Amino acid sequence: SQQGEEDPQALSIQEGENATMNCSYKTSINNLQWYRQNSGRGLVHLILIRSNEREKHSGRLRVTLDTSKKSSSLLITASRAADTASYFCATDSSYKLIFGSGTRLLVRP
Amino acid sequence: NAGVTQTPKFQVLKTGQSMTLQCAQDMNHNSMYWYRQDPGMGLRLIYYSASEGTTDKGEVPNGYNVSRLNKREFSLRLESAAPSQTSVYFCASSQVQGPEAFFGQGTRLTVV
Numbered sequence: 001s002q003q004g005e006e007d008p009q010a011l012s013i014q015e016g017e018n019a020t021m022n023c024s025y026k027t028s029i030n031n032l033q034w035y036r037q038n039s040g041r042g043l044v045h046l047i048l049i050r051s052n053e054r055e056k057h058s059g060r061l062r063v064t065l066d067t068s069k070k071s072s073s074l075l076i077t078a079s080r081a082a083d084t085a086s087y088f089c090a091t092d093s094s095y096k097l098i099f100g101s102g103t104r105l106l107v108r109p
Numbered sequence: 110n111a112g113v114t115q116t117p118k119f120q121v122l123k124t125g126q127s128m129t130l131q132c133a134q135d136m137n138h139n140s141m142y143w144y145r146q147d148p149g150m151g152l153r154l155i156y157y158s159a160s161e162g163t164t165d166k167g168e169v170p171n172g173y174n175v176s177r178l179n180k181r182e183f184s185l186r187l188e189s190a191a192p193s194q195t196s197v198y199f200c201a202s203s204q205v206q207g208p209e210a211f212f213g214q215g216t217r218l219t220v221v
Contacts, residue, residue: 006151033209042113042199042212043152088151090210095159096167097142097203097210101151 005100006089012106019076021103023089024069030092032065034074035099037086046074046087079107111135115200115213122190122220130185130216132200140203141183142167142210143175145196152199158183190220 007022025032031050035043049056049065049072056063062075076083084107089100116131134141139160144152154167156175164175172194174186183202187194197217203210 035210040197040215042214043201043210044212045209048209095140095165096154096157097140097201098154098168099144099152 006087006103008103009101010104010106012108013079015079015081015107015109017079019079019083019105019107021074021087021105023072023074023100025072025089025091025100026070027091027093029067032063032072033090033092033097034061034063034072035088035090037088037102039085043088076105079105081107081109083107113200113202113211113213115198115216117216118214119217120219122187122218124191124220126190127186127188128190129187130198130200130218131182132184132213133182134200134202134211135181136202136211137180138202138204138211139180140210141177142201142203143173143183143185144199144201145169145194146199146215147196155185155198187218190218192220194218195220 033048034046037043047058049063060077065072086102086104088102113134142157143155146152153169158164158177161180176184197215199215200213201210
C-alpha cells in the first residue's frame with residue numbers, strides 16, 4: 001500500500017479561490033515533498049518540508065507538516081486556470097521516495 | 110542539460126514478449142527510481158537504486174528486473190510481459206537523502 005494518501009481525491013474551484021489538499025502518511029520520514037503533474041507528463045517538484053519544520057512558503061504555495069499526526073497540507077492561494085493538474089505528496093525514508101495517490105485539481109476560469 | 114531521458118516514449122508488446130526500458134540522467138545523481146502509474150492513480154515504486162552498484166525492491170517489484178549499469182543509467186526489464194503491466198513508467202533521479210527528484214517524461218507501455 002502507498003505511504004501517502006491525499007484528500008480530497010478531486011477538487012474543483014473557481015479561479016481566484018484558494019485550494020487546500022491534505023496528505024497523510026504512515027511511517028517516520030526525513031522530509032515530505034509535494035509534486036505537480038500535468039496531464040500524463042512527468043512530475044515536477046514544488047516544495048520540500050523537512051521533518052523538523054512546521055510550515056514553509058514558496059510564492060503562492062504554503063505547506064504545513066504535523067509529524068505527530070503524520071499529516072501535511074498544501075495550500076495554493078489565488079488559484080489560476082494554469083494550476084489545473086494533479087498534486088502528489090511524497091515521503092522520503094530509507095532512500096525510498098514513496099508517493100501518495102494524488103489530488104486532481106480543476107481550476108475553472 | 111537533458112535531465113532524465115527515457116526511451117522509448119511509447120511501446121506496444123504482445124503478452125509474453127520481453128523488453129527493456131532505458132533511463133539516463135546527466136545530473137550526477139546518486140539515487141535513481143522506477144515507478145509505474147496506472148490511470149487515475151498515484152505512482153508506485155517498482156525498484157530503486159540508492160547508489161551505483163545497489164538496487165532494492167520497492168512496492169511492486171514482481172515481474173520486473175533492474176540494472177544500474179553505471180551512475181548515469183538505470184534500466185527496467187520486463188522478462189515476460191503481461192496485460193497487467195500496461196501502464197505509464199517513469200524514471201526519476203535525485204541526490205541521496207531527499208532533495209527533489211527529477212522525472213523523465215514517461216514511457217507508455219501497452220501489453221496486448
